[in-house]
Amino acid sequence: MITQLFIRALGARLYWVVGLLLLAAILVPVSNLLLPIGHPLRVPNYMVALMGKYLTYAMLALALDLVWGYVGILSLGHGAFFALGGYAMGMYLMRQIGSRGVYGNAELPDFMVFLNWSELPWYWWGFDHFWFAMLMVMAVPGLLAFVFGWFAFRSRVTGVYLSVITQAMTYALMLAFFRNDMGFGGNNGLTDFREIVGYSIQAPGTRAALFAATAVALALSFVICSAITKSKLGKIMVAVRDAESRTRFIGYRPEYVKLFAFVVSAVIAGIAGALYVPQVGIINPGEFAPANSIEIVVWAAVGGRGTLVGPIIGAILVNYAKTWFTAAYPDLWLFALGGLFVAVTLFLPKGIVGTIGRYFEDRRDTKAARASETPDLPVVRPEKPPVHRLSGADASPQPAE
């Protein structure tokens, strides 16, 4: 009965998404590992890794949607959390290389031997244990989000200013991680991984397992985000997004709401990063680049922010388009991406899922209105809220505040 309530409360959409993801988590590995090569239904090895990568991006977009679509924080630095989770996983994988590296040092990764370091720095301790690394994957982005958010939200930094300083945060981290003497591999990053929990990273079995893990993680994140957004806290989040001052005057604490959402989002992004690194095989400071973080925003925007499904679809679609473009017409990809930004903001402000959802809502409202019509009374159509509901202001430029 509780499950029934749970499911009814969270909606049918959840059923579909989670079901599809779990199905994929089972079917793709099965088809990749059990079907013979050349079989038309077999998923090739490269595609398993590629789809795994897309799913980690989808998780990242979902994380951003939680803070942007529901709380109104346009974070242009979410790539930082993704990259931090990735680095934590990368550090674990580097320790697993052991003495099989180029320099054959059991303790120190190759780049440290190259830099003439004699011992492991303190921040690398513990990363040879999987559980510790996984803890760090969640703790480090979470901690950064907590500290950053604590200072930012309590000082009521909002809007464009907040976006700019999230960008500054990720830019500063990028500069820091590019330095060779930071001890994180410098501009080469961490790479050349061999094993993860004892299994070879390159083996098709491990890849399939990683894909399945990613799909399951995405499903779990989706459930968590749905639970949050459909709860009372979710309603307060939307209130903070649409009318922050009013929410504060009523008695809620917007800064804590924002902080909570920001930290949860950062943790999800960190896990996404950790799943991304073994499938891609490398993590380098370029992941911190502000351009990457802004791309996440377009995935969420294309799919439809404020809906949790939208960013998942958007991330997969846009990245598929990127893969296709950069293979077929590499010179045109940036035109396409730029055009996508402009087109989505101008013509598809609610994204694909949002627009479809809106269409169905309109049809439902019209049908309800027509159904309740009495012959001698004029048709009362329900008031349509203004199109730009998500941003809340009226249709004229506001001065910067």
Place this chain on the structure above:
Amino acid sequence: MIFTDFLRRHVMMIAVALLATCGGASAQSVEDLVRQLPEGSYSDRAEIVSQIAATGDPRAANLLDALAAGELNVVEATGQIVTLSGRGDPLDAVDALTGESIGEVAKASVERIRVNNSLRRAVRTAVGQLTLMSGDANTRMTAARAMFQAGDPDNVELLDEAIAEEQNAAVLQVMEEARAVAILRSDAEPAAFAAAVDTIAVRGDRQALGILQAALSSATADVTPTIEKGIADIQGRLALLDVGQNVWYGVSLGAVLLLAAIGLAITFGVMGVINMAHGEMVMLGAYTTFLVQNFIRVSFPELFDWSLAFALPAAFLVTGLIGIAIERGVIRFLYGRPLETLLATWGLSLIIQQAVRTTFGASNREVGNPSWMSGSFDFYGIAITWNRFFIVIFALIVFAALLLVLKRTALGLQMRAVTQNRRMASSMGIRTPWVDAMTFGLGSGIAGLAGVALSQIDNVSPNLGQGYIIDSFMVVVFGGVGNLWGTLVGAMTLGVLNKFLEPYAGAVLAKILLLVFIILFIQKRPRGLFAQKGRAVEA
């Protein structure tokens, strides 16, 4: 009386002149004198050396140097004086006077003209006379500098004479410093030593520091405190110079930031939109300069020095028009949604970057400095390059012009009104959409001007804008949008802070620290230094 005074003062010169006249029926030429070198004793050679010096022949100095180094040889058969090169036997011979090669000679057929220390001293004196007391000021200066570098204690008397007669202030200065160095290396009495230390300390640069530190290592106890005081003085002066240099670098960087950020500040202030394509406007300004310069190079090469004067209005127009087009075409439809505008302008920036990359290629393009912007000058020990100097002036001019536009023109008045209260301004009859378009155009135009300036000091590539966009944001966020002065103060502060941190932390870490500082600063003043005053509560 006058005659004896004259004799006394110029006794050396007269002696030499007399010798020269006595040496032969008429003044002998250098060739004749040189041929007499191999004969006679060392003291005879010393006399010939002074006669050679007296001739004032320009080849004499090199010849005498070669003699002192033991490089002169005589071909026994012909008596010709040669220098030898090569190894083994036979050797290549070159005439010492004319420099012509005379072919090969057997080693046995030449004899080296030998020198001893007293002869060397005589040569040194003679060379010193030739150069230090030459008629040409440049020669004297070169000789004095060479003596400063050499620091030979034996030069003291020579320098004393030269100083007594020197009229040119600059040459005199160098001579005195050379003399001081020579004294430091010799065994002078404490008073003279102290005076020499003071002279070097006054010179105050790194070379002086090196000289004094070398003297310290070989000094006796009684002169050590003098030298140490001199060293301390120089180091104090050098530290001050370093600070001054850093301040200059900071001001120069601040001017660049100001140029890049001021357009953004205006747009953000009036319209509340952060224009992520601002960096690309700067880049387009730089490319316009490139095109204008190319055109001038091909069609009117003599006007190259004026190329910037043409590039400035061209860049302003091009980027201004593109800015207005962006505003009318994209931003107008996104009113009230600043975050969406941010994204849309980011998309536009990608498109513009890729368009430039496709048209001009991804590699750097060459933009040259006009001649009046090349080189540098020295300002009390601080080296200031002309191009950065002019960019600082240009930034201040642009700032002043903008202030003028904002405070004294109708457009400026309307812009300020719209910034303060858009609805009220609209009610008063101001056409706010038109003001928006003009503001965006103005902001983009200024970015274009910044691009012209930046093309002089930075690489012109499609990625030029990206390098400045984050810094521009930081300036705007830090300085606030209430006031143009905020942008000025913000830009200069960030520039100077950055350059002050650099010597201690390195360029990258300095930038990181600055970013962290801004993030923390925003907590204290969420709207920047010079915030917009008002009581509007958002949403």
